[in-house]
Amino acid sequence: MSNPFAIWVYLATTPLLWLTLTLAVWVVADRIAKASGRHPLVNPVLISIVVVGAILVVTHTPYEIYFQGAQFVHFLLGPATVAIAVPLVRHRALVMANLLPMAAALVAGALVAVVSALAVAAALGAPHEILVSLAPKSVTAGIAMAISERLGGVPALTAVLVITTGVIGAVIVTPLMNALKITDYAARGFAVGLASHGIGTARAFVVDEVAGTFAGIAMGLNGVATSVIVPLLIAML
Amino acid sequence: MIRALALLLSCQLLGEIISRALALPVPGPVIGLALLAAGAILHARMTGADASAIESTDLGKAASALLGSLGLLFVPAGVGIVQQMPVVGAYGLALFAALVVSTVVTLIVTVYVFLIVKRLTDRGKAP
Numbered sequence: 001m002s003n004p005f006a007i008w009v010y011l012a013t014t015p016l017l018w019l020t021l022t023l024a025v026w027v028v029a030d031r032i033a034k035a036s037g038r039h040p041l042v043n044p045v046l047i048s049i050v051v052v053g054a055i056l057v058v059t060h061t062p063y064e065i066y067f068q069g070a071q072f073v074h075f076l077l078g079p080a081t082v083a084i085a086v087p088l089v090r091h092r093a094l095v096m097a098n099l100l101p102m103a104a105a106l107v108a109g110a111l112v113a114v115v116s117a118l119a120v121a122a123a124l125g126a127p128h129e130i131l132v133s134l135a136p137k138s139v140t141a142g143i144a145m146a147i148s149e150r151l152g153g154v155p156a157l158t159a160v161l162v163i164t165t166g167v168i169g170a171v172i173v174t175p176l177m178n179a180l181k182i183t184d185y186a187a188r189g190f191a192v193g194l195a196s197h198g199i200g201t202a203r204a205f206v207v208d209e210v211a212g213t214f215a216g217i218a219m220g221l222n223g224v225a226t227s228v229i230v231p232l233l234i235a236m237l
Numbered sequence: 238m239i240r241a242l243a244l245l246l247s248c249q250l251l252g253e254i255i256s257r258a259l260a261l262p263v264p265g266p267v268i269g270l271a272l273l274a275a276g277a278i279l280h281a282r283m284t285g286a287d288a289s290a291i292e293s294t295d296l297g298k299a300a301s302a303l304l305g306s307l308g309l310l311f312v313p314a315g316v317g318i319v320q321q322m323p324v325v326g327a328y329g330l331a332l333f334a335a336l337v338v339s340t341v342v343t344l345i346v347t348v349y350v351f352l353i354v355k356r357l358t359d360r361g362k363a364p
Contacts, residue, residue: 026309045308045315052312053319063320070313076303077310079245081266082252085273086300089291092278101355109347117339124331134335138343141314142264156324161332163318166311168340176341182348187355191347195340202307212304218347220267227262 012061018069025051038206040174045199046167077198084201084216091213098186102217105187109194109218110225113138114233131237133157135230137165140197143223147230162197169196170203185211193218241299248273 011017029047036042056066067074088095095102114135121134133153136144141162148158173192182188185208192200193215201219205212251272253265261268277296281288291297303310325332 022312023309026306026312030306030308043308045311048309048312049315049319052316056316056320063317066316067313070316073310074313078249078266078269079242080303080307080310081264082245082248082269082273083300083303085248085270085277086291086297087304088270088274089277090289092274092288098351098355100358101351104354105347105351108350109343112346113339113343116342117335120335120338121328121331124328124334126328126331126335130328130332134332137336137339140264143262154324156321159314160318160321160325161336163311163315164333165336165340167315168336169344172337172340173344176344177348180345180348182352184352184355187348187351190351191344194347195343198307199311202311205304205307216270220263220270223267224263 012059013065015069015072018061018066019072020069021055022048022052022070022073025055040171040203043167043171043203045170045202049163049167081198081216084213087209087213088217091210094186094210095213095217098214101187102190102214102221105190106194106218106221106225109191110138110222110229113195113222114226114229118233118237128237129153130157132234134161135234136226137161138195138197139223139226140219143227147227151231151234163199166196166199169200173200173203174207186214189214190218194222197222238295238299241294241296244296245269245273245299248276 025048026044029044029051032047033039033042033044055061056063117134117137118131121131126134129152132151133148133155135153136147136158139162141159144158144162145155149155169192173188173196177188189204189208189211192204192211197219201212201215204215248269249266250269252267252269255261255268256263256265277291278288281291292301
């Protein structure tokens with residue numbers, strides 16, 4: 001009989017194991033979320049991140065090894081973003097009818113997202129370098145890290161804050177909007193895509209296709225707005 | 238399925254080239270999204286088809302499969318974050334408070350500005 005440890009040593013370094021683990025954990029997490037009636041607190045992204053993260057810690061697996069398998073999933077973020085064109089085309093009449101509300105909400109939301117985060121963190125004593133890393137937290141990781149690096153922040157810290165913001169928005173949006181009795185799914189989706197980029201958009205698509213479409217648009221627009229706003233606001237600090 | 242993936246990747250590739258060539262702050266996939274949407278509407282106009290029928294095409298099915306599990310695609314990046322938690326350092330609590338407050342305030346401001354402007358423009362349109 002082959003030594004089980006030898007099998008583990010082989011498996012632990014192949015992309016197959018970590019890709020399979022990522023998908024399997026997601027399937028279970030998504031099933032738990034479905035069983036909860038898509039309860040906002042039972043967020044499958046958060047569950048999967050925590051479970052996979054814990055498995056890596058327990059097995060002493062470096063992230064680089066894990067990513068050799070997980071990169072195939074990660075890679076699909078690009079084509080998935082392009083794919084938002086499909087619901088966009090389907091709901092284009094609704095999108096065209098809401099151009100002005102979107103433009104106004106974009107400017108207001110992009111400003112508030114940066115200013116409110118900076119105000120709270122500065123009041124609690126965070127130094128300049130931390131504030132710069134925090135400012136672009138509402139936009140997708142690639143853009144946020146580029147902004148942070150250009151202005152003298154810590155891109156790795158920005159990445160942590162971006163993902164955390166995404167999860168917070170995805171968890172909070174449904175109870176918050178229900179409490180405010182807001183039933184316009186275009187507006188709800190736009191808000192969560194702007195505040196919480198792709199992870200918020202993923203939640204919006206689970207709730208409603210119109211919400212998902214507007215979230216995707218807001219995510220794209222806020223990426224641009226934030227890369228213009230943050231350098232200006234940081235210069236004023 | 239493969240045709241749809243080839244189309245999505247072509248749009249992304251074209252978007253990346255445009256983004257880099259013009260040094261735009263917009264990521265390649267977002268430009269690819271705009272290209273695909275414009276292309277799909279143009280194609281429907283030229284062939285006289287209904288653009289809304291896009292859902293039942295090969296591309297439509299691939300898109301719903303990807304967008305239906307969009308959350309999965311953030312797991313690898315999220316796992317990387319778990320291991321980077323130490324960079325948060327002494328300001329962990331302050332930063333978490335900032336993120337929660339900022340996210341709630343941003344959601345509220347964005348949704349109300351959207352709704353108020355919509356109400357104003359709708360009123361302007363009414364006879």
